[in-house]
Amino acid sequence: MTETLDLHLRRMPRVALLDLATPIQRLRRIEAALGEQLNGIGLFVKRDDVMGLGGGGNKLRKLEFLLGDAIAQGADTIITVGGRQSNHARLTAAAAARYGLRCELVLGRVVARDDEDYTENGNIILDDLFGATIHDVAGNVSTLAVAEERAEVLRASGRKVYVAPTGGSSSVGCLGYAACASEIAAQSAAQDIHFQHIIVPNGSGGMHAGLSAGFAGLGAGAAKVKSFAVLARVEDARRGTLEKINATLALLESPGVSPDEVNISGAQLGEGYGIPTEAMKKAVRLMARQEGLLLDPVYSGKAFAGLLDDIANGALTPGQNVLFIMSGGIPALFAYRKEFRPGE
Ligand SMILES: *Cc1c(COP(=O)(O)O)cnc(C)c1O
Numbered sequence: 001m002t003e004t005l006d007l008h009l010r011r012m013p014r015v016a017l018l019d020l021a022t023p024i025q026r027l028r029r030i031e032a033a034l035g036e037q038l039n040g041i042g043l044f045v046k047r048d049d050v051m052g053l054g055g056g057g058n059k060l061r062k063l064e065f066l067l068g069d070a071i072a073q074g075a076d077t078i079i080t081v082g083g084r085q086s087n088h089a090r091l092t093a094a095a096a097a098r099y100g101l102r103c104e105l106v107l108g109r110v111v112a113r114d115d116e117d118y119t120e121n122g123n124i125i126l127d128d129l130f131g132a133t134i135h136d137v138a139g140n141v142s143t144l145a146v147a148e149e150r151a152e153v154l155r156a157s158g159r160k161v162y163v164a165p166t167g168g169s170s171s172v173g174c175l176g177y178a179a180c181a182s183e184i185a186a187q188s189a190a191q192d193i194h195f196q197h198i199i200v201p202n203g204s205g206g207m208h209a210g211l212s213a214g215f216a217g218l219g220a221g222a223a224k225v226k227s228f229a230v231l232a233r234v235e236d237a238r239r240g241t242l243e244k245i246n247a248t249l250a251l252l253e254s255p256g257v258s259p260d261e262v263n264i265s266g267a268q269l270g271e272g273y274g275i276p277t278e279a280m281k282k283a284v285r286l287m288a289r290q291e292g293l294l295l296d297p298v299y300s301g302k303a304f305a306g307l308l309d310d311i312a313n314g315a316l317t318p319g320q321n322v323l324f325i326m327s328g329g330i331p332a333l334f335a336y337r338k339e340f341r342p343g344e
Contacts, residue, residue, distance in 0.1 A: 005217040008252045009179050012172075013068035017060045017095055021183050022047045024191065024323065029290040037312055042321035044195065046184065049294065049328040054094025055126065057087050057328020058207055061176030062168035063095045069172045070101065070162035077102040079151055080164040081143035083110045083274065084136075085298070087329045088167050088204075090123040093130035102159075103132040106147045109139040111274035115338065122335030167204025171247035177210020178217065178248055184323065185218055195224075195323040197316065199307050201299035202227035202237050202264055203273075207327065209244030212262070216245070217254050222261040228306035230299050231273045234266025267309065268302040276339050279305035284333075284340070296329025297336040 027043040048058050070078055078101050082089040089105045096103035105127055111118070127134055137146055144165060151161040164170065188195060198215075200207045205227075212222035222245060229237040241264060246256035270277035276297055283305035284295045295301040307324055310316055333340060 013072035015067045039318040044323045046325045049326045059088040059091040062173035065175040075160045075162035077161045079104045079147045081106045085123045085335045090126045093132035097130045106135045106143040108143045117337040118335045122331040169204040169206030174206045174210035174248040178214035181214025196320040197322045198225045199324045201303035202229045203231045205241040212245045213248035222257040226263040228268045228303040268306040
């Protein structure tokens with residue numbers, strides 16, 4: 001089965017943005033801190049925050065296929081969209097720099113924060129450092145519509161433009177996490193650890209969709225993946241993620257999955273995208289203080305809070321192994337300085 005998935009993936013245009021498989025590590029100090037609550041559960045993280053380009057993060061896996069596709073189509077420019085503190089925008093800018101493409105970013109003010117940390121620090125500084133052109137648009141404007149208009153203007157002047165959607169989560173982008181499922185299967189076999197659950201945040205749904213498509217393609221089951229919605233309301237996240245799983249499986253020439261194989265919780269969304277929750281702050285602190293590792297305030301902090309909550313509520317079967325994917329987003333911590341001030 002692994003061979004079939006890998007064979008299909010190998011036919012897709014791809015550039016190299018990751019140098020190595022990202023490590024899988026055990027969270028021994030958090031396990032100890034959870035004490036009785038842990039119930040014999042094995043807590044592991046896959047370090048997708050550790051990558052050698054542009055500060056790293058989950059979007060690089062998608063960008064391997066997105067840039068591959070763009071370059072195969074002869075593009076000289078990539079345009080993508082996101083919020084002001086988009087990690088995807090930052091990593092698109094870095095990957096474009098690495099491959100000599102021009103990059104334009106349409107960034108919407110979708111999160112109601114206008115303090116200087118949020119509007120000028122974190123990812124946005126890095127976007128500019130990587131040489132991207134930034135289009136700053138209001139929160140109620142469709143960034144994708146602005147991106148398409150800009151693409152037309154550039155095409156009229158002779159440029160070849162590739163437009164990537166929010167979070168890079170086209171079916172081509174999702175292939176990055178289908179490939180990650182294969183990477184996890186190989187590491188799991190080599191380390192002789194079986195992971196019953198894979199836990200991720202759900203923003204644009206591409207990480208969940210790609211992993212579910214990959215595990216379905218491997219015959220290991222799409223339902224192994226559980227995500228915590230941090231952007232859309234949970235019903236919308238379920239519908240969007242199912243569509244993406246099946247679009248990705250179609251690219252891989254594999255049969256689709258049914259809605260009951262899409263496991264998403266809405267319990268950590270709080271007041272909405274980019275709005276901190278107390279549980280997120282506690283989870284970020286716990287990971288930093290017990291393990292010396294960094295979660296981010298928008299995605300992985302909320303998802304890890306969800307996993308801690310599942311453990312506390314006995315939602316996981318004793319003795320099972322859980323793999324939490326650390327997805328990066330570290331620059332956003334600086335945009336949320338207020339929340340992490342000493343004593344907060
Ligand atoms: C984008 C992002 C996610 C969510 O991935 P999706 O594929 O959009 O669901 C999770 N963590 C971080 C740090 C991200 O930047």
